Amino acid sequence: MTAFERLSFARVMQGDREWFRLTVDAHDMHYEGYVLIESVVDQLRAGASFRHSVSEAVFALKDLVASRRRLTEEKELGLIGELLVLRHIIEVAGETTAIGSWLGPLAEEHDFALAAFDAEVKTTKSESRTHLIGSDTQLEPSPGRPLHLVSIQVTRAGNAEQGFTLPALISEVRSSLDQTLRTFDAALEGLGWHPEDADLYKIAYTLRSTPRAYFVDDEFPAITSARLDKVVPKRPHVSSVTYRVNVTDLDHSPIGFPLADFCEASV
Structure with missing residues (x-):
């Protein structure tokens, strides 16, 4: 650049x-x-x-040609979803547990590795719970680790009081941190967030619905590396997989601490 x-x-x-x-x-x-x-x-x-x-x-006018670039909408929504989950974990389990479990900035397979399970957080602003899955490992459980997809729906808030922008959400999370503040700031920088670009993020969002958790088991419609190995000839030649999964009509599942109160209770 x-x-x-x-x-x-x-x-x-x-x-x-x-x-x-x-x-x-x-x-x-x-x-x-x-x-x-x-x-x-x-x-x-x-x-x-x-x-x-x-x-x-x-x-x-150096600022104009300084090539300031905001995150794409997809990355912005993804970060918002992870921060909503992170904020909740901080509230119920403390900052050390929250920041320690947040793997999204490290480009690991799953966004959160909690004590009893892993969580992959997906955020959409569509009316359906349709989420973009960026690889064949994103929804592949790690050995011996239960995996949940946490589905978050947001919508534009306009001037609603409960609306939040990405900078406001970051500021709120930062204000709740003490010992892990530097780790948090470094993580955001690695994701492409720069405080001086906060004015580029003017759209306010609010939750469209209560987040839901979906247990990723053998019946879940995921394209995984293990499944591809069984059906795709010369599998090593397939270098990347991206797809969308619509979980709107699937039964959501219970999820344990610390996300039990974050997600909608299962029927």
Whole structure:
């Protein structure tokens, strides 16, 4: 990622005249983009060369060309879901247990490794509980370890009081930490979160429904490495697997401490 990734230049010929085209990617920075272009135009009108005008404007607006990038919506929602679970575990089991069990930032197979089970947290803003599974190991239980998929549904909150943004949720979790604060901050940085970019995350969310847990057993519709080995010829040549699973109509299951009160009780 270069310092000028938000800017692109082109030389255009129209008849015998040569023109320069400046394109500005001002996504989530509309005001700064307008100011940059206005500065270039003002200097051109004053007689400065195109190169000098752009150079001066860029120097004056370093923040615009600093290539600030927010997380994709998918990663933002995924982080929100993990933080909701983390916040709950902190409340009922303490920060040491919570941060120690959070494996999501370490790119492990499952998001949480708790005392009695593993949990893979999936968050969606769709009306159905349809979740993207990013590999053939994400829903494959570790030997001797029960695995639950924790399904979280969120929706845009608008101006609702109970709404929360990603920065607000991070701030709330941070305020509850003491001994593990540095570990938490390092984990967020590894996931691509930068505090100086908090203003890029303006959408507030709220829970659409109570989270549910689904026990990943032999009857669960998961595509796993073990299952693929049995049916796919020359299995080693399949390098990656991504799929979606809809658990809306599946029976949700009970889940143990510390997530029993976080998830909806099974019928």
